[in-house]
Amino acid sequence: MYETILVPTDGSAGAHAALDEAVSLAATYDATVYSLYVADTSAAQPETGYVDIVESFERIGEETTAEAVERAERADVEAVGAVRTGLPHRTILDYAEEIDADLIVMGTHGRTGLERYLLGSVTEKVVRTADAPVLTVRMADEDDAAGEDEVGDENEGAVTDTEEEEN
Amino acid sequence: MEHVQSDMKFVVAVDGSDASDRALDHAVAITAAVGGELTVVHAVDPDVYDTGGPDPEGDRSEAERRLIVEDVEDAENRGEEILEDATERAADAGLAVEAELLYGNPVETVPSFATGEGYDGIFVGHRGLSEREERVLGSVAKGLVERAGIPVTVVR
Numbered sequence: 001m002y003e004t005i006l007v008p009t010d011g012s013a014g015a016h017a018a019l020d021e022a023v024s025l026a027a028t029y030d031a032t033v034y035s036l037y038v039a040d041t042s043a044a045q046p047e048t049g050y051v052d053i054v055e056s057f058e059r060i061g062e063e064t065t066a067e068a069v070e071r072a073e074r075a076d077v078e079a080v081g082a083v084r085t086g087l088p089h090r091t092i093l094d095y096a097e098e099i100d101a102d103l104i105v106m107g108t109h110g111r112t113g114l115e116r117y118l119l120g121s122v123t124e125k126v127v128r129t130a131d132a133p134v135l136t137v138r139m140a141d142e143d144d145a146a147g148e149d150e151v152g153d154e155n156e157g158a159v160t161d162t163e164e165e166e167n
Numbered sequence: 168m169e170h171v172q173s174d175m176k177f178v179v180a181v182d183g184s185d186a187s188d189r190a191l192d193h194a195v196a197i198t199a200a201v202g203g204e205l206t207v208v209h210a211v212d213p214d215v216y217d218t219g220g221p222d223p224e225g226d227r228s229e230a231e232r233r234l235i236v237e238d239v240e241d242a243e244n245r246g247e248e249i250l251e252d253a254t255e256r257a258a259d260a261g262l263a264v265e266a267e268l269l270y271g272n273p274v275e276t277v278p279s280f281a282t283g284e285g286y287d288g289i290f291v292g293h294r295g296l297s298e299r300e301e302r303v304l305g306s307v308a309k310g311l312v313e314r315a316g317i318p319v320t321v322v323r
Contacts, residue, residue: 127293133323138318
């Protein structure tokens with residue numbers, strides 16, 4: 001059963017969609033949401049002021065996870081924020097193990113653009129290697145999905161959004 | 168745990184593998200907890216069966232060899248069996264499920280069935296293949312994650 005739901009965030013729209021899904025599931029299953037931000041050390045090389053960059057990532061992480069916790073608590077869902085430093089997919093897996101996550105919720109992008117490559121590759125690695133089930137949420141505002149997917153399911157997602165934001 | 172009677176509807180894609188059984192068990196538990204509905208689906212894909220392919224011999228995994236069934240009719244029968252086994256397995260765990268045999272590439276037919284019928288999410292197993300194996304065999308889980316407009320839960 002879902003008691004501990006991990007939702008990694010990088011502050012992107014895909015991560016917001018994942019958070020909304022995680023909060024909605026947590027409300028349904030009476031679970032706790034853990035919002036994790038990974039300060040990506042691979043993006044900071046020693047010669048480019050490593051310490052400064054990691055510190056600024058950590059500051060962004062504190063803000064991002066605090067927002068996520070607030071968002072969950074507005075929906076009456078218990079939430080915990082955490083900031084870790086390391087390689088994203090490795091750190092996500094380690095943290096999932098640490099909190100004994102029952103589910104990891106992550107966003108995916110469509111088939112276009114650089115963003116897909118960045119977020120998609122972390123999601124893909126987590127899907128491939130996590131012991132816990134991984135729930136992937138596709139961003140709702142993707143136009144490349146419009147042709148093949150029913151409009152109805154996108155609307156359902158939007159309803160959930162509204163409910164959470166009104167609380 | 169809240170036992171809310173809900174109108175949540177889920178789909179679980181099954182293929183008779185261990186990973187598929189784990190996905191089914193997980194889907195059953197998650198669906199039962201919210202008093203929702205679960206449909207097990209299996210896609211018969213003629214493209215997979217009508218060719219052994221020009222691939223070099225000896226470079227084919229056990230799993231891939233098992234996929235090459237005589238013809239579509241055999242595949243249909245096997246699909247029905249897989250669905251029956253899954254239905255029984257869910258019943259043993261205390262959940263009555265619907266079963267649906269689909270036709271075509273699962274990466275396309277499963278999401279289009281699920282969104283067309285108003286399902287809330289898809290569960291699918293993942294065999295935990297290496298990247299290399301996955302390039303050869305493809306991964307239904309990965310395809311669903313990329314294509315489905317509704318949430319997909321991948322269970323290893």
